[in-house]
Amino acid sequence: MKNEWPLWEVFIRGQHGMSHRHVGSLHAPDAEMAIKNARDVYTRRNEGVSIWVVEANHIAASSPSDKGPLYEPSESKVYRHPTFFDIPEEVGAM
């Protein structure tokens, strides 16, 4: 509708040094209010120590129809995983 506050996506970093993680979204008139609202909506139980907000229409996203071209190439590259290689037991942990 004409006077709806824009939508913001909210990212929160938890206590233990992990990356910020997307937790949800909310409406707010500006970034400052978005952070204040995110505090109330998404961190009522010590869920985080840092908040990022970004206006949802500034996020560019891959499209579901690109799934094939984007992710199929990595399916055939099993050698990227350490388990591809047999290390003799005598060598020990590696």
Next chain:
Amino acid sequence: MYAQMVKSEATQDDPEQLAAFQARIDAGEKIEPKDWMPEGYRKTLIRQIGQHAHSEIVGQLPEGNWITRAPTLERKAILLAKVQDEAGHGLYLYCAAETLGVSRDEMTEMLLDGRMKYSSIFNYPTLNWADIGAVGWLVDGAAIMNQVPLQRTSFGPYSRAMIRVCKEESFHQRQGYDAIRKMAEGTPEQKKMAQDALNRLWYPSLMMFGPSDKDSVHSAQSMAWKIKMNTNDELRQKFVDQTVPQAEYLGLTVPDPDLKWNEERGHYDYTDPDWSEFFEVIKGNGPCNTDRLAARNKAWDDGAWVRDGLLAHAKKKAGRQHAAE
């Protein structure tokens, strides 16, 4: 439940696409907002998630009614936190619905003019403090029954919202049980109030699960799409089985003379609520329908200048920043 009698929408889509969609759901894949989905799936979900969100918001009214009259400062702080959680639940759910292409304001307007519903339970009054305990115990208890399986629903944003909600619900039910236990173990007058609250709220709580399966016309499609995970009667039975021993512990009597354990079924036999009352409440003729909608309309109208003012301020600030760059 918080979403009762959600009408499922007919779908007119390409049969091949429909089959591929159903196969994804059957394989346990999550459907995300940008994925192809049948129009009926989208519309049914908007209605269901919207109704669920509205229930969280309207559900704040009967409890908010007692915040300033809580018997102790601790109970007041607890109830305030509980009601604030419900606001949060509403917001998580509105956001999930918005990913389906409906705006927040559209949903709000549909609630305010009666085009969208909220759970019948919130059209019953909370007459005294014992009711607040009973609401947490029974109403949140019934909500949990329905929300736990919905964590596995096929629509990604709805499932994620339910996971957040479920993390918070256990506090709601336990604080309610704790409050009513205090009364059930208190003076004879207090115990009488606890019993009276159970008497009044028992059947409305059973109604939360929606009409009985034989009258539930929209279930099959929603269950195939995994936006409804159990039938109404399944959940109602589970709720009765769970709640009866909790009432017994309190020394309270469930107001159902025909309630008894059925050894053969491994469940309690119980009396269904009066469905004609349920349909009246749904139609708008419950004890508090008018009050609830009036309160939501007033909040929306009274808040308009704040919403407009903050947006105007934000635009002005952004304009100034732009000019300075």
